[in-house]
Amino acid sequence: MTAALxxxxxxxxxxxxxxxxDVRRVVASVGGVTDAWANLTDRPLTAVSTRVTGTEIGALRAVLAQVAADHDVDLAVTDAALHEPGPGLLIMDVDSTLIQQEVIxxxxxxxxxEREVAAVxxxxxxxELDFAESLTQRVAAxxxxxxxxxxxxxxxVELSPGARNLIATAKEHxxxxxxxSGGFIEIVGPLAAELGIDHARANALEVRDGVLTGRTSGPIIDRAAKAATLRDIAASLGIPLERTVAVGDGANDLDMLATAGLGIAYNAKPIVREQAHAALNQPHLDSVLFMLGLAADRHSLDSVHD
Incomplete structure (x- = not known):
C-alpha cells in the first residue's frame, strides 16, 4: 500500500x-492517516497538501471526490512517488489546454x-460524436x-495563462x-519548438499545389493514439507510468488521462471532469504545479507574460 499526496x-x-x-475526517473514516498540512501558496490561490498513509489511492479518490464537490475546491490524490525527485513526463493536449483556442x-x-465547425x-x-468522424467533417470545411x-x-494562437511557466518549471524539476493533439502539426510543431517542448505529435493536413485538399494525411491522432503516445514516450525514456502527468479538456483526452499516473481535467467538459483523476478549474494552467505538490517559493503563477 503506497503513500498518497x-x-x-x-x-x-x-x-x-x-x-x-473534511479531508482529515474522511481519510480517517476509511482507515487512513494524514500528516501535517503543508502550505503550497496563499496567493492568488490557496493550496495545501498532506501525505496520507494506510489506504489505497483509488479508494481515496472515490471518497474525497465528494469533499471537493461539497466545498467547491479542486482536489488531487496522487501516488507520493510522483513527488519524489527524479525524471517524469508531463504530456498535454493543445487546443483549449496549452492554448486558449481550437485551431480547427x-x-x-x-x-x-467557423460556426459550422465549432458546433461539430x-x-x-x-x-457525443466519434472523434475520427468529427475530424473528417471539420477538415473537409x-x-x-x-x-x-x-x-x-x-x-x-494565444497561450493559456501560465503555460510558459508550467513548461519551464516542470523541466526544472x-x-x-x-x-x-487532435489538431495539426503545422501549427503545433512550430509552437512546441518555440516553447522548448520536447515531443510533439498531431494530425497532418494534406496539401497539394499549395492548397489544402480538405483531408488529413497519415494516421489520425484520436483518443487511443493519445494514450499510446504517452506510453511510447514514457517507455522510451524509462519513466514508469506512475511518474507521468497528463492534462486535457475533452473526451478525446480520456484514455490518456486514465493511463497517466495523474490525469488532470483542465477547465474541462463534464464527462472529462467526472472521469479524470483530478479536475483543475483555475484560470492558470501552471496551477498544475500545485497538484504536483510544488510550493510557490519554487515558482510563481505566471499569466502576465503569456
Missing part, C-alpha cells in the same frame, strides 16, 4: 480550510465556416484554403514535456 486548492481560502478539515476553428474562420467540435469534445493560412493562424 492529497492537494486541495481554490481561490477561496475559507473553502480550502473547510475542505481540509481558427482555420475554418478563414474559410468562412463541441459535440466531439462532449463525447478547409478545402481550398491556401497553405499560407498556417502562418496566419500561428500568429492568432526533471520532467520531459510533450504535447499530443
Amino acid at each position: 492529497v492537494v486541495v486548492l481554490a481561490a477561496d481560502r475559507a473553502a480550502v480550510e473547510a475542505a481540509r478539515a 476553428e481558427l482555420l475554418a474562420a478563414h474559410a468562412g465556416r 467540435t463541441e459535440r466531439a469534445m462532449r463525447g 478547409l478545402v481550398g484554403l491556401p497553405q499560407t493560412v498556417f502562418e496566419q493562424v500561428r500568429r492568432q 526533471g520532467f520531459t514535456v510533450a504535447v499530443v
Whole structure:
C-alpha cells in the first residue's frame, strides 16, 4: 500500500480550510492517516497538501471526490512517488489546454465556416460524436484554403495563462514535456519548438499545389493514439507510468488521462471532469504545479507574460 499526496486548492481560502478539515475526517473514516498540512501558496490561490498513509489511492479518490464537490475546491490524490525527485513526463493536449483556442476553428474562420465547425467540435469534445468522424467533417470545411493560412493562424494562437511557466518549471524539476493533439502539426510543431517542448505529435493536413485538399494525411491522432503516445514516450525514456502527468479538456483526452499516473481535467467538459483523476478549474494552467505538490517559493503563477 503506497503513500498518497492529497492537494486541495481554490481561490477561496475559507473553502480550502473547510475542505481540509473534511479531508482529515474522511481519510480517517476509511482507515487512513494524514500528516501535517503543508502550505503550497496563499496567493492568488490557496493550496495545501498532506501525505496520507494506510489506504489505497483509488479508494481515496472515490471518497474525497465528494469533499471537493461539497466545498467547491479542486482536489488531487496522487501516488507520493510522483513527488519524489527524479525524471517524469508531463504530456498535454493543445487546443483549449496549452492554448486558449481550437485551431480547427481558427482555420475554418478563414474559410468562412467557423460556426459550422465549432458546433461539430463541441459535440466531439462532449463525447457525443466519434472523434475520427468529427475530424473528417471539420477538415473537409478547409478545402481550398491556401497553405499560407498556417502562418496566419500561428500568429492568432494565444497561450493559456501560465503555460510558459508550467513548461519551464516542470523541466526544472526533471520532467520531459510533450504535447499530443487532435489538431495539426503545422501549427503545433512550430509552437512546441518555440516553447522548448520536447515531443510533439498531431494530425497532418494534406496539401497539394499549395492548397489544402480538405483531408488529413497519415494516421489520425484520436483518443487511443493519445494514450499510446504517452506510453511510447514514457517507455522510451524509462519513466514508469506512475511518474507521468497528463492534462486535457475533452473526451478525446480520456484514455490518456486514465493511463497517466495523474490525469488532470483542465477547465474541462463534464464527462472529462467526472472521469479524470483530478479536475483543475483555475484560470492558470501552471496551477498544475500545485497538484504536483510544488510550493510557490519554487515558482510563481505566471499569466502576465503569456
